Amino acid sequence: MQQTILVCDDEKEIVEAISIYLEGEGYKILKAYDGLEALEILDKQRVDLVIIDVMMPGLDGIHTTLKIREKLDVPVIILSAKSEDTDKILGLNIGADDYISKPFNPLELVARVKSQLRRYMQLGNIGGNSSQAVFKCGGLTINDDNKEVFVDGEPIKLTPIEYNILLLLVRNAGKVFSIDEIYEQIWNEEAIGADNTVAVHIRHIREKIEINPREPRYLKVVWGVGYKIEKQ
Amino acid sequence: MKRSIFIIIHILSVLLFAAGLVVLHDYSAVDYGLTWIDKPVFEESVQFSGMVADDIHNIKRLAVLKAAFEDDGAFSEDNLIVSAVTRNGNMGYTVGDMLTLAGRFGYTMDADTHGISAYGAGNDAANYEVRVTYKEYDPFYFDNIEPGPSQGVTTVKELSLEVMKALAEYYNLSSIYDQQLTNFVYSINFTDTSGEELAVSNTTMSPMEIRSLGKYISVNSEFSIDTNIQPQPDGIIAVSNTLEFDTSEEDVLNIGVDTTYIYNDRYKAAADSFEGSVGRVRRWLMFLVIGAVMSIVSLVPVVRGTGDRQRQYAMDRLPIESMVFLFGLLSIVIYYLFKLTVYNTVELVAAQRDWAFWRMLGRWLIIYTFAVIILSSVWRRARDGGVFRNSLAHGIVEALTDEQSGSAAWNAFKSFAAMVLLNFAGCFGILWFYMHRMEQGNYYIAFILLSIILAAVDIYIYTRLYKHTKQRASLRTAVREISEGETGLTLPLEEYSGNELELARSLNSISDGLDRAIHEQVKAERLKADLITNVSHDIRTPLTSIINYVDLIKREDIDNEKIREYVDVLDKKSARLKNLTEDLLEASKASSGNVKLEMTRLDMVELASQAGGEFEDKFAARRLELELNTPEQHAYVLADGRHLWRVFENLYNNAAKYALEGTRVYADVYSRDNNYVFTIKNVSSEKLNISPDELTERFVRGDESRSTEGSGLGLSIAKSLTKLMGGELVIEIDGDLYKASVVLPRHEEPAETTVTTGTLEIE
Numbered sequence: 001m002q003q004t005i006l007v008c009d010d011e012k013e014i015v016e017a018i019s020i021y022l023e024g025e026g027y028k029i030l031k032a033y034d035g036l037e038a039l040e041i042l043d044k045q046r047v048d049l050v051i052i053d054v055m056m057p058g059l060d061g062i063h064t065t066l067k068i069r070e071k072l073d074v075p076v077i078i079l080s081a082k083s084e085d086t087d088k089i090l091g092l093n094i095g096a097d098d099y100i101s102k103p104f105n106p107l108e109l110v111a112r113v114k115s116q117l118r119r120y121m122q123l124g125n126i127g128g129n130s131s132q133a134v135f136k137c138g139g140l141t142i143n144d145d146n147k148e149v150f151v152d153g154e155p156i157k158l159t160p161i162e163y164n165i166l167l168l169l170v171r172n173a174g175k176v177f178s179i180d181e182i183y184e185q186i187w188n189e190e191a192i193g194a195d196n197t198v199a200v201h202i203r204h205i206r207e208k209i210e211i212n213p214r215e216p217r218y219l220k221v222v223w224g225v226g227y228k229i230e231k232q
Numbered sequence: 233m234k235r236s237i238f239i240i241i242h243i244l245s246v247l248l249f250a251a252g253l254v255v256l257h258d259y260s261a262v263d264y265g266l267t268w269i270d271k272p273v274f275e276e277s278v279q280f281s282g283m284v285a286d287d288i289h290n291i292k293r294l295a296v297l298k299a300a301f302e303d304d305g306a307f308s309e310d311n312l313i314v315s316a317v318t319r320n321g322n323m324g325y326t327v328g329d330m331l332t333l334a335g336r337f338g339y340t341m342d343a344d345t346h347g348i349s350a351y352g353a354g355n356d357a358a359n360y361e362v363r364v365t366y367k368e369y370d371p372f373y374f375d376n377i378e379p380g381p382s383q384g385v386t387t388v389k390e391l392s393l394e395v396m397k398a399l400a401e402y403y404n405l406s407s408i409y410d411q412q413l414t415n416f417v418y419s420i421n422f423t424d425t426s427g428e429e430l431a432v433s434n435t436t437m438s439p440m441e442i443r444s445l446g447k448y449i450s451v452n453s454e455f456s457i458d459t460n461i462q463p464q465p466d467g468i469i470a471v472s473n474t475l476e477f478d479t480s481e482e483d484v485l486n487i488g489v490d491t492t493y494i495y496n497d498r499y500k501a502a503a504d505s506f507e508g509s510v511g512r513v514r515r516w517l518m519f520l521v522i523g524a525v526m527s528i529v530s531l532v533p534v535v536r537g538t539g540d541r542q543r544q545y546a547m548d549r550l551p552i553e554s555m556v557f558l559f560g561l562l563s564i565v566i567y568y569l570f571k572l573t574v575y576n577t578v579e580l581v582a583a584q585r586d587w588a589f590w591r592m593l594g595r596w597l598i599i600y601t602f603a604v605i606i607l608s609s610v611w612r613r614a615r616d617g618g619v620f621r622n623s624l625a626h627g628i629v630e631a632l633t634d635e636q637s638g639s640a641a642w643n644a645f646k647s648f649a650a651m652v653l654l655n656f657a658g659c660f661g662i663l664w665f666y667m668h669r670m671e672q673g674n675y676y677i678a679f680i681l682l683s684i685i686l687a688a689v690d691i692y693i694y695t696r697l698y699k700h701t702k703q704r705a706s707l708r709t710a711v712r713e714i715s716e717g718e719t720g721l722t723l724p725l726e727e728y729s730g731n732e733l734e735l736a737r738s739l740n741s742i743s744d745g746l747d748r749a750i751h752e753q754v755k756a757e758r759l760k761a762d763l764i765t766n767v768s769h770d771i772r773t774p775l776t777s778i779i780n781y782v783d784l785i786k787r788e789d790i791d792n793e794k795i796r797e798y799v800d801v802l803d804k805k806s807a808r809l810k811n812l813t814e815d816l817l818e819a820s821k822a823s824s825g826n827v828k829l830e831m832t833r834l835d836m837v838e839l840a841s842q843a844g845g846e847f848e849d850k851f852a853a854r855r856l857e858l859e860l861n862t863p864e865q866h867a868y869v870l871a872d873g874r875h876l877w878r879v880f881e882n883l884y885n886n887a888a889k890y891a892l893e894g895t896r897v898y899a900d901v902y903s904r905d906n907n908y909v910f911t912i913k914n915v916s917s918e919k920l921n922i923s924p925d926e927l928t929e930r931f932v933r934g935d936e937s938r939s940t941e942g943s944g945l946g947l948s949i950a951k952s953l954t955k956l957m958g959g960e961l962v963i964e965i966d967g968d969l970y971k972a973s974v975v976l977p978r979h980e981e982p983a984e985t986t987v988t989t990g991t992l993e994i995e
Contacts, residue, residue: 011773017780054400081772083817083985103776103810106783166442168791179841199845221842224834 003117008032008054009079018051021106022113028165034190035059039067044136047074049117051109054080054091062094069095075116079104080125111211114138115139118152140209140218142170150210159199161186162205165198178226180194235537245526246600250593252520257589274506275447275491276835283502284416284449285465288487290405291418292474295432299475300368301327313395315366316384321619322360327395334392346400348393359389369398372427372473379584410434415490415499421478429478431960439486444490448483453479534604535611548616549608552623555609570594610777651693658686701725703732710739719747764820768813775813779806818949829872832985836867836876836901836910836976843880844899851889851897856914862901867908869976870983871957876974879950879961882914883972886947890970893918903978907959911973920970924963956990960985 005027009015012033019029030047032038032055041047050068054061065076075098078091082100091099098112119139133144139152149156149161158166164186169177179198180191186198202221206213220230309328316323336358338350364384367373375915377383386942409418419433419442435442442448449459455469455477468485469477477484491642493500547555578590613619620626631641665679692763721743730737782802790796851858863899887897891914898913947963954961959976 012776013777014780017777017784020784021780055642055773081776083814102772103779103806106780165301177836178835196841196844196848196858200848201841201845203845203848221877223842223877224836224839224871225832225873226838 002026003048003121004026004028004030004046004054005113006030006032006038006047006050008035008038008051008056008061010034010056011053014053014079017106018109021110025110025114035061035064035067038064042068042072042074044073045174047072048120050074050076051079051113052076054078054082055088062090065091065096066094075120076114077112106191109214115152115154115211118154133169137170137173137218137229140170140229156208158205158208162201162208165201166205166209166219168228169227170209173229174231176222176226176228181226235533236535238530239271240528242530242604244522245530246597247523248519249523249527250597250802252516252523253593254589255516256513256520257586259509267982270378274503275489278463279502279506280447280489281463282497284461284487284489285449285467287416287418288449288468288485289464291409291432292920294402294405294409295422295430295475296371296473297369297398297405297424297431299430301399301402313367313368314364314387314391316362316364316391318362318388319360322365325391325395327399330392330395331399333388334396335992337392339393339396341400342398346403348396348400356389361388361389362386362391364391367394368425369395369402370473371475373611376473385764412497414497415445415493415495416497417445417484417486417488419483419491419867421481421484422475423478424475429480430475431478435487439483442486442488445488447489449485449487450483451477451485452483453481455484470690475890531604531607535608545609545612546611551620551627552610552613552619556606559602559606561596566602567595567598570598612857654689655686658682658689662686673896700730700732703728703736707732707735707739710736710743714739714743714746719743719750749814752770761820764816768817771809775806775809778802782806815946827875827953828877828991828992829956829988830985831870831872831957831983831988833868833870833981833983834873834876835981836869836908836974837862837864838866839873839876839880840899840901840910843877843884846881847884847888850885853892854888855894856888856891857896858899859896860899860901864901864903864908867901867903867910868980869908869959870979871959871976875953875957879954879974880910883974884975886970886972887912887914890914890916890918892968904975907977908974909973909975911971913969913971916968916970918964920968924965 005022007015007018007022007029008031009018010033013035015031019025019031022029030041030045033049035052036059038050038052038149041100042050052061052064056064057082059067061078061080065078068074068076076096077098077100079100079102080087080091081102085109088101097116100109100112131194135142135144141153142148143150144167148157149163149166165182169175177185179195183189183191183195190231202214202219206216206219209218210216218229218232220228222228300313301311303311303985309326309331311327312324313327314325315331316325334535337356340349340351343346356827362385364386366375374384408414409416414434417435417437419431419435419437419439422432424430437445438449443450444735446458447461449457449461449465449468451457451469457464457468459465459468487691489499493503547559551559574594575591578587610619613621661682662679665682666674668675706723706727710721714721723740723743725733725736725740783800785799786803790799840860841864844860847858891897895915898911900909900913902909934971951961956973957976959974962973962975964971964973
């Protein structure tokens with residue numbers, strides 16, 4: 001079934017560019033150029049995901065999202081020229097599912113769209129499996145029985161060491177592990193001196209499970225202290 | 233250099249002048265000064281006439297002594313020499329008696345030199361008091377002293393000594409004038425005290441023969457003087473303390489000096505040295521004049537040439553009065569030191585009559601030296617803006633005429649004078665009432681009342697003073713607070729009075745103005761930051777389209793090689809533009825707004841490892857080998873993790889970007905003093921011909937040509953972030969070796985996270 005995505009931005013060219021990318025991925029695109037238009041479309045048609053700009057004439061992105069949330073639980077990705085933390089927090093707090101700041105990498109946008117859609121469509125599929133050996137953290141799922149890792153339902157390939165590190169962190173979500181602690185837990189040896197082995201593995205894990213490894217959703221770096229998986 | 237020559241010349245000419253004075257002083261004849269130097273002949277000089285006068289005086293004395301000690305032209309011990317009243321009645325002592333007595337008291341006279349010496353204790357027990365009634369050797373003694381009961385009272389011991397001395401004098405004079413061969417010829421007729429005629433002479437020449445000797449003096453019985461000696465010697469016919477002339481003879485006095493000087497006596501010696509001394513005195517007179525002229529002439533350049541303008545003389549900074557006073561004092565001190573030390577040595581080396589001269593010369597030289605020093609200072613003052621520019625008098629006049637300080641001086645004086653006057657009057661009144669309290673009952677009460685009133689007034693004045701002092705102290709505190717950056721300070725005006733109230737009011741308005749200025753500045757900064765933020769937001773939207781469409785073009789199959797190249801350029805430049813807007817935003821945020829600091833304890837070793845992990849691929853891409861060295865297991869510091877990461881990220885990024893490909897990059901964490909230090913070192917791939925300071929300056933990169941990435945802001949932001957966290961980022965460049973160090977204070981014990989804000993200062 002072809003999924004429908006509503007793209008809303010007052011810059012026609014940006015709407016057009018996004019359409020081109022997403023149509024290339026096989027999605028059906030609906031276009032709106034301000035908030036009211038977007039709401040109208042949402043009233044009439046079934047939409048699987050909304051990408052909306054913040055600064056728009058008429059009804060802006062924030063208010064539009066609030067209106068959408070009154071009726072629908074469709075994933076909303078906010079697209080904004082504002083990149084401050086406060087802007088992101090505001091966006092996510094009023095009900096958006098993701099936040100992408102302009103100028104964006106088209107590939108990242110596509111990845112995020114896919115991720116949101118997967119979660120939206122397949123939500124509960126894996127959640128129904130209530131095995132003891134399954135650890136979940138947001139969109140991240142680890143099935144320790146068959147050593148499988150999913151991000152938003154997508155299987156991820158990890159090396160044994162990467163898997164063990166991730167498992168350690170997910171099982172203790174929220175706890176910060178220092179490099180030495182991780183080393184001792186995974187290698188079962190005492191850590192001798194500073195070494196970037198663990199840090200390199202962590203980066204590799206991040207590159208595999210995160211859409212944007214520089215702004216990780218799951219595996220966070222606590223600078224100068226260690227690493228942790230954010231409790232979600 | 234030139235001036236020192238003048239100074240030497242000046243000193244030499246002053247010394248020449250002084251030396252001239254000394255020589256002329258030595259040669260000056262008493263009472264006549266230097267009048268003699270135009271006389272080329274000794275016999276016409278004042279010295280000559282002075283010698284003759286001295287001789288006449290001595291001969292007159294010799295006549296008295298001859299009358300006393302001689303009998304018929306020969307020395308006689310039997311001559312009655314002293315009459316005195318003793319305990320045994322009137323006594324007459326002969327010369328022999330007196331000499332015997334003197335011998336008994338231990339006095340002896342040398343037979344050749346006639347020097348008197350005392351030996352042994354003498355027999356003082358034999359001494360007794362006498363009252364002298366007559367002295368043959370000093371017949372006019374009693375005419376010259378006041379009559380009275382103690383007249384002539386002495387002891388026999390002293391009397392005998394006196395006689396012995398007179399005898400010695402007799403021997404000396406008669407040896408000079410009668411026994412030695414001399415060019416001085418005399419013949420004088422006296423009448424002694426007993427009326428006997430006494431002819432004193434050392435010649436048998438007739439008066440005519442005496443005249444023919446050369447220089448002569450002849451006095452006849454009429455006391456008319458006939459002489460060819462000029463100037464005429466003094467005291468030829470004066471008769472005080474000597475015998476009277478015998479006027480029964482035709483001539484009373486005939487004196488001649490053989491001007492051929494056949495005998496080698498003092499006249500010959502004087503005549504010989506005279507000519508030489510005339511020449512010497514003339515020469516020295518010339519030197520004196522030259523010295524005087526030259527010292528005056530050289531004084532001008534010495535004084536005028538003083539002090540180049542660059543140099544500051546301590547003495548010139550003093551007010552002129554203080555300077556003169558101080559140097560006057562100094563000259564007095566030095567004069568006293570002179571008096572203490574060399575003053576008395578004069579007595580060893582000079583004749584008594586010259587002592588005063590030498591002392592005066594020393595004094596004069598000291599005073600002159602200081603006068604020149606003071607004069608030089610005065611000259612410098614005159615040259616540099618007036619002699620009285622920094623004088624006390626000028627200062628006082630200025631202070632009094634200047635409106636502000638004048639009124640201040642007057643106000644201060646007014647209250648001071650009022651206070652003193654009041655207390656003086658009060659004390660006087662109290663004393664007055666105290667003295668009269670006994671007489672009048674009412675005064676007693678007045679005394680107590682006045683005392684109480686005066687005490688009350690003084691206490692009141694004190695409290696006023698105290699209040700003002702306190703107000704001033706609080707003003708001082710307020711001013712200090714403002715100067716230390718305190719804003720929004722408002723003084724409660726009701727706590728102040730008088731001048732302090734005025735000050736407080738002004739201070740409030742200054743504080744207010746400052747506060748407003750700061751607020752406005754903050755507002756302006758925020759406006760600027762907002763502007764930059766908005767502009768960069770506005771740039772982002774069109775930039776998004778550019779990037780996206782460039783990407784879309786790239787996805788199309790383009791056969792045209794050129795267009796592919798162009799699109800590549802567009803791609804790179806739009807990416808760079810994107811970075812720039814981000815940096816710009818960062819910078820404006822950093823320089824205007826407050827930066828939130830979440831300070832917590834973290835481990836620089838951990839951070840260095842994490843950074844190593846993050847950059848592993850970037851380093852690998854350029855075949856860089858990262859060597860991490862950490863002697864310590866942990867390096868705990870207090871910092872904000874995200875900010876410190878920004879700093880590390882920047883340093884690692886630089887190493888990854890700018891290190892020479894295929895080399896090693898060294899990262900170390902170690903402890904130094906009270907700090908932990910992280911350093912990263914690499915060999916630059918390009919020449920680093922730039923100073924470390926320039927490297928961290930805003931918008932400057934190590935080398936423009938190296939890369940077109942980044943805006944160069946990173947390092948300066950990193951530097952100020954480190955500073956904000958209480959540390960220091962030091963960049964060192966040694967040839968192509970680039971070294972960056974992050975120094976942070978140690979913080980071993982675990983700490984709660986504290987959140988503060990700070991402002992970044994970016995150069």
